[in-house]
Amino acid sequence: MKKIKKRKRYRLKRPAVVVSGVICAVCAVAFAGKAVSGVAEQKKQAQAAYYEAYYEEEADDRPLVCIDAGHGGSDCGADYAGAYEKDETLLIARLVKRHLESVGVKVLMTRDADTYLGLDERVEICNNASCDVLVSIHRNLYEDDPSINGVETWIHHELPEDDVFLAEAITTRLDAIAGIKSRGVKGGSMTDSEEDYRLNLNTRCVSCLVELGFMSNANDNRLITEKPEETASAISDGIMEYLNSRK
Template sequence: MIKKRIKYGCGCAVLMVLVIGSLHIIKSKIEIKSVIDQTESASLNPVVYQTVVCLDAGHGGDDVGAEYNGRYEKDDDLTITLAVKKELESLGVEVILTRSQDISMDNAPRAEYANLYDAAVLVSIHRNYYEGYEAVNGIEAWINSQFLQEDELLAAAILEVIEEAVPKSTIRGVKGGTMDGEGNYTINRVAQMPSCILELGFISSDYDNTLLDTYFSDYAAAIAQGIYTYIQTFCT
């Protein structure tokens, strides 16, 4: 299935022209780093004020997500999502949330909500889990199995800034499809704009939990900056 991509008012046609000639940008940290540096040194682009970003805090309500030593994924997801929202708004970005409270939601309506508001991007924030293997840690992003370039660019921009902001983090990269290798996660399948699911470390890892708690503000700012870099560069 080929998604409808970015809201046309956000510059879909221009995006396609820009990305066709940059087939290897995802594999090149140097190019991503260059984009980030240019964005950080530039003044706010007026287009950002017309851009809607949808943030999705995974799970919620009766669906606690992963659980480890009394720590619930749904709580971490919501806390970091609210912090990322605040950071993006400080950059002049309009943000909508699929949930701002501890409520239950199915996955398809989350993406449909982003579609309804013609969001430029959809980023769903989660924590990972690997039962019985506390040594497994790190941050990764999941996109559509077709590895659509817009999705890759979005996910890679976020991971790149996180790696710089919290060097102690293990970056596991951008992955397509699902962990079991079948199909796509609902968020990435239903969304009609560039999307990714950010797994912000393993809740089953004491190391990742300590990093998140210690560098919480840095993670929130990094995720926001990664999203901001993407929309500044490709939504003009």
């Protein structure tokens, strides 16, 4: 079933006051009552405080972008040569958030720590906040042939116009700014062209899943190790190109 998406007009404002103070205050209240044992539980409660603070903010007419750092916690994602996908996606997601907030866009991250979230939880976070755009960040791996490289971007299999625009804007910017080739914008998933990734299927907003190159390719890895700022800037610029097209 095709997702129903409403096309909106956005007005970008100057950067809003960062809500970190609110987040810290909520966290302090949450932890003051009793000591919480275990690092994992502390991270989980901090994450919950982050969402609570975000949902309590006053509504405004700025677009709200959800940045999803793939995997996390016990789910490491792909791993290669001592690197874990979950760490690299979080690194880039945080930088994308910073870039977008610097130009006045509201950003909600599904996770901002090394915590596990199921796919349905990620969908719920995005839908409950009525996000306008979702970008899920991942990395690829193909150990059989380390020469395979490039960015793949996945969208709903019916190729909605807005999703195509968003995905193409991001991949074009990644090529121009970070110097990584595009393997194309694709519908469905790697296993089935008509079977969508959960976030593209069930979120109620424009969405795409970006595979930021192959962990098994040395050149692609420079996106993370040598060009993280350029990579994040390219993704955020692609998102801004989409948002500005809908003004």
